[in-house]
Amino acid sequence: MLSESPVWRIKYLPITLNEICGRKDIKERLKGLINDRNFPHLLFVGSKSIGKTTIADLFSKAFLGRFYDANSKIVYANVPLTNEETKQARLESYISTNKIGSLAGKKITTPAFIRVKIKPFVQLKVLGDVPFKILIVKDFDSLGSNQQAFRRLMEIYGTNCRMILITTKVSKIIDPIMSRCQVFLISQVNYHSFEELISTIAEKEALKIDKDTIRTLYEITAGTLSNAIDLLQICSISGNNIDVDKLYENFSNSKNDMIKSLLIMCFKGDFRKARELSRKIQSSYKFTSQEMFQIMLNELAKLPFSTYSRMKLINLLAEADFRAIDGRDTDIQISNLLAKICQFSEVL
Amino acid sequence: MVAQNTEKMPWVEKYRPRFTKDMAFPTAKVGRQKVDLIEDLKKFVISFFKEKEKLNEVNRQIRAHNRTHEEKEYQEEKKLPLDKAAVLLEGPPGIGKTTIAYALANDLNMEVIETNASDTRTKGALESKLRETTKSRGIMDFIVQSKKKLILVDEIDGLYGVTDRGAVPTILSLIENTQFPIIMCSNDYKQNLQSLYNKIKRYEVNSLPDEEVLKITRKIIVKENISGISEKELNLIIEKNEGDLRGVINDLQGVSQGSLNKNTKELILNLNRDSTKEIFSLIKYLFQNVNTLKEARNVTNKSDVDYNFLYKWINENLTSYIRLNSEIANAYDNLSLADEIFGRIRKNQYWSLLPYFYDLFAGGVVLSRKHRTPDESFHRIMFPRFTSTGFFSLSANERLVVEKIQKKYKVSDIEAVQDFIPFLKLLSGTSRKQLQELSDWFEFDVNEKKLLK
Known part of the structure; x- marks a missing residue:
């Protein structure tokens, strides 16, 4: 079914563990675990969008076989609870005085996220003929202090459910969690396998692409397959011949580009238009002010400025970001920065 | 009905018509x-x-x-x-x-x-x-x-x-x-x-026409023997109540009964039951007439508008009154500080900071303008169009789209919004056929398709 998708990145998504592009050593290790029918809690570490979740998912699929659907779950740790879920958590946080037991009449202090999303899954018994269930927690680092709640969970329910924790920032994982997991470093796809995959896709889609172009593709997308395939698809629309010029023409990181144009608009001193654009960005990408300032900082480094004005701009950015920590209205805080840059642009 | 009771009754009850023939x-x-x-x-x-x-x-x-x-x-x-x-x-x-x-x-x-x-x-x-x-x-x-x-x-x-x-x-x-x-x-x-x-x-x-209301009000004035209310004040009361006869009678009773000093009377007359309208006039007054901090304080003290809203209204309307970049920067410096202070008040209950908040968002913003444009009175006051909560949340339509995507392709909500949907937009922007194929495969309906455009 996936192979009929009009989106190539879904169409060429690997279906089995073997189909995963490159990274032979990791595949070997994982296959070893499957043969043993046992593994400890795992921690997958690797940079953004290189396929950690896909590997974890396919691994659990291979491990659980036909009981995959009932015994595995992916939880996104950085997605906040919806209103209904918070309501549910609040409802369950008191244990009725009618119940018998030491907890009767007490309040449960487990974080809502754990209570709603993790516990119901790990507490349920295994279904079917598999040794344990598998829970995949994505963006584990964004749990912050809630990671502490996982320590006992991993021990108590460890026999019933193994966890695969996925993170991009290993430094943010607390030590007790690290010591409970076997760490897997997921590397980037190397150039050889990248070339192989792109060539097969090009063959299937009847594209003409030479090795130099593939090399450029590898470089500008920094080896992330999903972006590379996206770019390839966009390029293919205007014709089957793909060359380096076309790649550069179509390559855009839309969110970064938008923020770049926001900055440029500010340097031109047009505050009103800049605010309109910033609102548009905020509503379409759902950025928090922090994320927005982060990207601005990156984009600022790419723009040509003297050392003095660059430092001055970073100063403004830092000030605004600092204020936004306690601020309640994202729009006001971002507008503040935009206004300051507009003012500064008159001095330039 | 006993006579002494009618004395204490609110006029609204006292003058409630008993038969349809007495009604407006x-x-x-x-x-x-x-x-x-x-x-x-x-x-x-x-x-x-x-x-x-x-x-x-x-x-x-x-x-x-x-x-x-x-x-x-x-x-x-x-x-x-x-x-x-x-x-x-x-x-x-x-x-x-x-x-x-x-x-x-x-x-x-x-x-x-x-x-x-x-x-x-x-x-x-x-x-x-x-x-x-x-x-x-x-x-x-x-x-x-x-x-x-x-x-x-x-x-x-x-x-x-x-x-x-x-x-x-x-x-x-x-x-x-x-x-x-x-x-x-x-x-x-x-x-x-x-x-x-x-x-x-x-x-x-429909609401009552003003003449009808006026007729009944005059009847009551005669019956109750009210003197100290001028024609102008009467019109003001009727105008602001917009055909709400009960409101008019209540106001009438409030103004004419007991010994009121001039200020309280003014307050009742100016107190508008419709809060949106009040914000409109308040913002207008703030930007057009306020010249000193004292005046700004007076405005924020007197109004009973929720300050939670008020500073968002100021954020929205600031640019139509303040034009120069340096002045805008000044205004935003004060406004964002006010916002930060408000955040801290709510977070840590530092209510002693509240006076700064008031001064910064009202006086601080308005007084950062040194030059005035002559056409000020023509600006339209705008409703705060953009409200950001600072938390990741999806609108109902977006949520539907994301859920449909997640059925076919495993991505988190955030990834879908920040990474995948922009790509789909790019792709569907190339041709109608692409858009059709995409929405067929993800089973988007007409409304959800709009999000891709």
Whole structure:
């Protein structure tokens, strides 16, 4: 079914563990675990969008076989609870005085996220003929202090459910969690396998692409397959011949580009238009002010400025970001920065 | 009515018309057609009792039939069609919806059974209060010819459960089984009452014209012997209440009774019941007339607008009054500091910081402008269009799209919004065919397709 998708990145998504592009050593290790029918809690570490979740998912699929659907779950740790879920958590946080037991009449202090999303899954018994269930927690680092709640969970329910924790920032994982997991470093796809995959896709889609172009593709997308395939698809629309010029023409990181144009608009001193654009960005990408300032900082480094004005701009950015920590209205805080840059642009 | 009681009564009750002939006639329409409300209601009540009598006769025969026949040959008892049993009056507050019902009952020598949102708030209470009167007639009714009754379900939109549809079945079954005509009143159109609207006649009652209000007010002024109120003040009161007669009478009583000093009188006169309008005038005043910090403080102190909103309004309208970049930067410096302070107050309960918050967001913003543009008075005040909560949340439509994507492709909500949907937009922007293919595969409907454009 996936192979009929009009989106190539879904169409060429690997279906089995073997189909995963490159990274032979990791595949070997994982296959070893499957043969043993046992593994400890795992921690997958690797940079953004290189396929950690896909590997974890396919691994659990291979491990659980036909009981995959009932015994595995992916939880996104950085997605906040919806209103209904918070309501549910609040409802369950008191244990009725009618119940018998030491907890009767007490309040449960487990974080809502754990209570709603993790516990119901790990507490349920295994279904079917598999040794344990598998829970995949994505963006584990964004749990912050809630990671502490996982320590006992991993021990108590460890026999019933193994966890695969996925993170991009290993430094943010607390030590007790690290010591409970076997760490897997997921590397980037190397150039050889990248070339192989792109060539097969090009063959299937009847594209003409030479090795130099593939090399450029590898470089500008920094080896992330999903972006590379996206770019390839966009390029293919205007014709089957793909060359380096076309790649550069179509390559855009839309969110970064938008923020770049926001900055440029500010340097031109047009505050009103800049605010309109910033609102548009905020509503379409759902950025928090922090994320927005982060990207601005990156984009600022790419723009040509003297050392003095660059430092001055970073100063403004830092000030605004600092204020936004306690601020309640994202729009006001971002507008503040935009206004300051507009003012500064008159001095330039 | 005892004489000494009338002294203490609020004037609204004191001057509530007892018969329809004393009333200020509100105009009403059904659908688009204008109707004579009082005549229509009278007809409705009278015809209800006629129809009911006929129906009771028929039902009596049916019951007799059922008694003598087998169970499978039973006939259903007939019921009155819903629109013959109840009507709905809808209109702004204070124009006499409740009064009409009472006056009508007095005209026809009936008794009113009233329920309203203040005493019956739940489904259960509503049922138990009205059950006896709706389902069967009291046992005494067979012996003594008692007064006929009129049921008034007031403030139906304030009834608990209207918001979650729970109340509609209750109301419908109430109407179905009623023995007496029902008049219902409501302030606004409520989406959840849609199924009720389809079944009964709905009168949209218009607000009273100012001349009508003025006539009645003058009558009261004469009767109460009010002196110290000028023509101008009277007009002000009537104008600001927008046809809300009850509001006018209340204000009149407030202004003329007791010994008020000038300030309080002014306050009552300027106090606007409509808060949005007040914000409009407040923002306008703030940007156009305020020149010193003292004045700014005066404005924020006097107004009873929620400051939670007020500074968002200022954020929205700031750019139309302040043009120079340096001044905008100054204003935003103050406004964002105010926002930060407000955040800290809410987070750590540092309420002692509140005075700074006020000064910064009002005075700080307005006074950072040194130059004024001459065409100030023409600026339109804008509603805060953009509200950001600072938390990741999806609109209903976006949520649908994301869920449909997640059925086919495993991505988190955030990844979908920040990474995948932008790509889909790019892809679908290239050609119509692409868009069609994409939405076919993800099974997007028309509304969700719009999000990709």
